[in-house]
Amino acid sequence: MDVLALGELLIDFRVSLVAEGAPQMIGSAGGAPANVLATVCHLGGTGQLIAKVGRDPFGDYLERSVQAFGIDTTSLLRDPARTTLAFVQLAADGERSFSFERSPGADTQLQANELDPTWFEQARVFHFGSLSLTDNPSYDATFAAIELAKAAGCVISFDPNLRPPLWRDLEEARLRMQTAMAAADIVKISDDEVLFLTGQDNLDAGMNQLRSVLPDVRFAVTCGPQGAIVDTDKGRVRIPSLPVAAVDTTAAGDAFLGALLYRVTRNAKDLSQVIRDDELFVDAVTFATVAGALTTTKQGAMDALPTLPEILVHLPA
Numbered sequence: 001m002d003v004l005a006l007g008e009l010l011i012d013f014r015v016s017l018v019a020e021g022a023p024q025m026i027g028s029a030g031g032a033p034a035n036v037l038a039t040v041c042h043l044g045g046t047g048q049l050i051a052k053v054g055r056d057p058f059g060d061y062l063e064r065s066v067q068a069f070g071i072d073t074t075s076l077l078r079d080p081a082r083t084t085l086a087f088v089q090l091a092a093d094g095e096r097s098f099s100f101e102r103s104p105g106a107d108t109q110l111q112a113n114e115l116d117p118t119w120f121e122q123a124r125v126f127h128f129g130s131l132s133l134t135d136n137p138s139y140d141a142t143f144a145a146i147e148l149a150k151a152a153g154c155v156i157s158f159d160p161n162l163r164p165p166l167w168r169d170l171e172e173a174r175l176r177m178q179t180a181m182a183a184a185d186i187v188k189i190s191d192d193e194v195l196f197l198t199g200q201d202n203l204d205a206g207m208n209q210l211r212s213v214l215p216d217v218r219f220a221v222t223c224g225p226q227g228a229i230v231d232t233d234k235g236r237v238r239i240p241s242l243p244v245a246a247v248d249t250t251a252a253g254d255a256f257l258g259a260l261l262y263r264v265t266r267n268a269k270d271l272s273q274v275i276r277d278d279e280l281f282v283d284a285v286t287f288a289t290v291a292g293a294l295t296t297t298k299q300g301a302m303d304a305l306p307t308l309p310e311i312l313v314h315l316p317a
Helices: 032-042 056-067 117-121 140-152 170-182 191-198 203-213 252-265 270-276 278-295 308-312
Strands: 005-006 012-018 024-030 047-054 076-079 084-092 096-103 125-129 155-159 186-190 218-222 229-232 235-239
Touching: 005 032, 005 140, 005 252, 012 056, 012 096, 012 155, 012 235, 024 032, 024 056, 024 235, 032 056, 032 076, 032 252, 047 056, 047 235, 056 076, 056 170, 076 096, 096 203, 096 235, 117 229, 125 252, 140 155, 140 170, 140 278, 155 252, 186 191, 203 218, 203 229, 218 252, 229 252, 229 278, 235 278, 252 278
Parallel strands: 005 047, 005 125, 012 084, 047 076, 125 155, 155 186, 186 218
Antiparallel strands: 012 024, 084 096, 218 229, 229 235
16 A cells, blocks of 8 residues: 555535625535545555544545545544534635534544554555644544554655644644654645744744754645745755646645655655655655646646646656
């Protein structure tokens, strides 16, 4: 298995405001870890999802949706709590804002004793995000999963993916995300999240702080239409974005990370080699930057993911 991911699987409702009448909503499968896996599988890799959904029609729909992308749902569990719902409202430039129905959502009810060590033993990469860190028992389950992944020799990937409405306390969010970053080998982080987690008001200063505190972690910093940044032994490398007409930025970061993990698993049998090798990691981030940009040209999350040929045509031969 290329990537085993843990976290939220939910319904994304795109909210369209109309001049008269009620808002219109279109629902589709979403959740950052699920979007990451959908990208990996869509590009030709393999993925398995550890998640909880409700015993409700939304849960049924989500299971069918991720299976359609080839995601292994052996570890998709059901819970009496309702499936989590997210409502995404788009601005004119494609940027989005979120609100959630999650009180509690099934995704927060994953328990450590429900984890099967064999899921981790067959995986090359273990990925998780921050939404499973907001509540218990999923918080404890996430760190139990990290320990199982380390014991199995997995490379660990983390995405802070800050969603303020889901946190009771942003200082708690900062501390929990910092702890999670310290457990990871690869961290995909947005420019805004760098500032939030370091307390700096300058991106370069924030990146310097992260590299100083966590020298063994590989950071891929996403900067929206400005592309991505990677620190190497020879200096800071800025990778420009593919120029596109963005209509919906939902899941662009997830597509970036899924494409990055796909490329990493293809670059070498020894994944630790890719993490240490500047050239290979910059290649993976360049590939990922194209994938993220192309995702913004369509509406939706999983429905907007680019194919491998669509990405490759924009890369040097």
